[in-house]
Amino acid sequence: MSMLPDPSSKYRAFAPISLPDRTWPNKVLDKAPIWLSTDLRDGNQSLIEPMDAEKKMRFFKCLVAIGLKEIEVGFPSASQTDFDFVRELIEGGHIPDDVTIQVLTQARDDLIERTFESLKGAKRAIVHYYNACAPSFRRIVFNQDQAGVKAIAVAAGKTIRRLAEAAPETQWSFEYSPEVFSSTETDFAVEVCNAVIEVFDPTPQNPLILNLPATIECCMPNQYADQIEWFGRHIQRRDSVLISVHTHNDRGTGVAASEMAVLAGADRVEGCLFGNGERTGNVCLVTLALNLYTQGVHPGLDFSDIDGVRKVVEECNQLPVHPRHPYVGDLVHTAFSGSHQDAIRKGFAQQDPNGIWEVPYLPIDPADIGRSYEAVIRVNSQSGKGGITYLLEQEYGISLPRRMQIEFSQVVQGETDRLGLEMTAQQIHDLLEREYLQASEPYSLIRHRLQEENGTSAVDVEVQEEGRNHHWRGTGKGPLEALVNALPVKVEIMDYNEHAIGSGTDARAAAYIEIRMDNGRSLHGIGIDENLTTASFRALFSAVNRAQRQSRAKAA
Numbered sequence: 001m002s003m004l005p006d007p008s009s010k011y012r013a014f015a016p017i018s019l020p021d022r023t024w025p026n027k028v029l030d031k032a033p034i035w036l037s038t039d040l041r042d043g044n045q046s047l048i049e050p051m052d053a054e055k056k057m058r059f060f061k062c063l064v065a066i067g068l069k070e071i072e073v074g075f076p077s078a079s080q081t082d083f084d085f086v087r088e089l090i091e092g093g094h095i096p097d098d099v100t101i102q103v104l105t106q107a108r109d110d111l112i113e114r115t116f117e118s119l120k121g122a123k124r125a126i127v128h129y130y131n132a133c134a135p136s137f138r139r140i141v142f143n144q145d146q147a148g149v150k151a152i153a154v155a156a157g158k159t160i161r162r163l164a165e166a167a168p169e170t171q172w173s174f175e176y177s178p179e180v181f182s183s184t185e186t187d188f189a190v191e192v193c194n195a196v197i198e199v200f201d202p203t204p205q206n207p208l209i210l211n212l213p214a215t216i217e218c219c220m221p222n223q224y225a226d227q228i229e230w231f232g233r234h235i236q237r238r239d240s241v242l243i244s245v246h247t248h249n250d251r252g253t254g255v256a257a258s259e260m261a262v263l264a265g266a267d268r269v270e271g272c273l274f275g276n277g278e279r280t281g282n283v284c285l286v287t288l289a290l291n292l293y294t295q296g297v298h299p300g301l302d303f304s305d306i307d308g309v310r311k312v313v314e315e316c317n318q319l320p321v322h323p324r325h326p327y328v329g330d331l332v333h334t335a336f337s338g339s340h341q342d343a344i345r346k347g348f349a350q351q352d353p354n355g356i357w358e359v360p361y362l363p364i365d366p367a368d369i370g371r372s373y374e375a376v377i378r379v380n381s382q383s384g385k386g387g388i389t390y391l392l393e394q395e396y397g398i399s400l401p402r403r404m405q406i407e408f409s410q411v412v413q414g415e416t417d418r419l420g421l422e423m424t425a426q427q428i429h430d431l432l433e434r435e436y437l438q439a440s441e442p443y444s445l446i447r448h449r450l451q452e453e454n455g456t457s458a459v460d461v462e463v464q465e466e467g468r469n470h471h472w473r474g475t476g477k478g479p480l481e482a483l484v485n486a487l488p489v490k491v492e493i494m495d496y497n498e499h500a501i502g503s504g505t506d507a508r509a510a511a512y513i514e515i516r517m518d519n520g521r522s523l524h525g526i527g528i529d530e531n532l533t534t535a536s537f538r539a540l541f542s543a544v545n546r547a548q549r550q551s552r553a554k555a556a
């Protein structure tokens with residue numbers, strides 16, 4: 001087997017900034033940031049097949065319905081589709097009064113002019129422009145020194161301001177991104193941003209958005225947060241600036257980076273639904289929002305029908321959402337393993353509907369995001385009695401007594417081990433039917449007659465055994481004792497439980513019996529019937545037949 005090559009001469013360690021008096025680690029997230037969705041731009045530019053106009057419109061409407069108030073709708077100078085989409089949004093009156101569209105452009109005059117053309121007649125818009133500022137980009141992409149890269153940002157800013165002033169019918173806001181901020185010397189990023197502030201002369205009423213992207217995630221989230229706190233301390237006119245963060249997920253910590261950046265002073269967060277975006281994606285806005293929600297802070301975004309949102313996103317992006325994706329993945333509220341299922345079942349039983357959510361292993365109540373409890377517990381060979389019991393209770397109203405749960409879980413375990421597959425609630429119920437409810441051999445109960453007099457029960461049962469009918473009679477202190485005395489085999493009743501299934505005219509009775517045979521073995525039986533006595537008789541026959549079946553199998 002070959003080894004990964006030595007990385008020490010190929011990769012450079014990230015050089016963190018020094019911020020020993022950092023304050024962000026002691027803060028907590030207690031309010032939602034301003035959210036911006038860049039699904040229609042950063043998300044779209046990363047797709048195998050970028051969205052057409054119809055998909056973009058569908059996605060836009062979904063974002064509006066979720067409650068996004070700032071939406072980056074495209075890169076209109078890059079493609080006719082994006083240009084036309086912006087025109088359609090404006091001319092078609094699709095932008096609600098409380099929503100502001102944002103568009104992106106490179107810091108190039110020709111592209112900026114085309115961008116403004118696309119925005120003609122908009123009530124409000126954010127013009128977002130960027131140029132990379134990190135050392136390797138300065139050298140590799142622009143072949144410029146620091147002053148040259150700063151000059152690109154300033155010159156483009158001036159063009160944008162001039163074009164905006166020429167179109168006063170639109171309420172303009174501006175956003176500048178020193179692209180690859182987290183790989184840029186932080187003092188140089190501040191220097192460039194200060195120069196951009198000079199160009200736009202922002203006010204607290206119309207602040208300039210300074211977006212500090214982790215374009216390629218290059219460090220740990222705490223190191224990024226230090227950069228953000230440092231930037232916030234050193235940038236001019238802090239009250240006239242909104243600090244925005246835009247994290248990608250190359251190291252898998254985009255969510256943590258955005259959260260820590262907000263602790264460190266960021267006012268605004270850009271990202272995509274379910275983390276779509278270039279390479280490993282943009283930060284997932286859904287995860288960020290629901291992380292806040294599960295801390296008791298309303299994110300101001302509506303994910304109460306998370307599967308509906310996922311459907312739109314999957315159809316527009318033509319990319320599936322991973323089954324383990326936080327909050328939305330098909331499997332993320334599901335427990336397969338026995339001890340988890342046991343705790344969840346107990347948690348549901350004890351959860352106060354008006355109290356703090358405490359169901360173990362479920363950080364969010366699936367119902368809050370429109371998920372049913374059906375998928376919460378699923379059974380495979382890793383599952384225990386808790387999960388099986390839960391499914392029978394939820395789907396069929398069957399509440400097995402505790403010792404019977406143990407017995408039946410071994411039956412299910414045998415089946416899941418044999419098949420190597422998941423078992424659905426219906427398959428478990430079918431197995432219960434086969435194993436207990438249809439245990440009608442050797443003795444099949446045809447009918448019974450019961451007489452009760454002076455505290456004594458007399459029973460007459462008609463039973464079929466291998467095609468022949470028998471009549472057995474017995475008496476006892478109750479119907480069950482009478483039946484036990486009528487049987488041709490010696491049986492001792494160890495435990496008996498019953499409950500109703502359903503209510504009203506559809507109600508049925510479920511009876512559970514544990515018996516001990518004369519060989520000392522104990523076994524369970526179940527009977528279900530509209531009549532309680534019949535249910536209990538069926539339960540006894542179920543147990544006796546299972547015992548007979550097992551001793552015959554042993555003898556064979």
Ligand SMILES: CC(=O)SCCNC(=O)CCNC(=O)[C@H](O)C(C)(C)COP(=O)(O)OP(=O)(O)OC[C@H]1O[C@@H](n2cnc3c(N)ncnc32)[C@H](O)[C@@H]1OP(=O)(O)O
Nearest residue numbers: 042045075077078079106107108130131132141142179215
């Ligand atoms: C991190 C991000 O996500 S940034 C957003 C990236 N998104 C996109 O690029 C999607 C849409 N882009 C496009 O379709 C194209 O890039 C276009 C249409 C905008 C421009 O296409 P082209 O004119 O062919 O230029 P191209 O993208 O190849 O850029 C190369 C030139 O732009 C320069 N450039 C790149 N980025 C910037 C920038 N932000 N500001 C100014 N100049 C830039 C490069 O230095 C290069 O210049 P050179 O030709 O003198 O060497």
Ligand SMILES: CC(C)C(=O)C(=O)O
Nearest residue numbers: 130177179180213215
């Ligand atoms: C254009 C910028 C903000 C970007 O998408 C990035 O740096 O990732």
Ligand SMILES: [Mg+2]
Nearest residue numbers: 042213215246
């Ligand atoms: Mg990006």
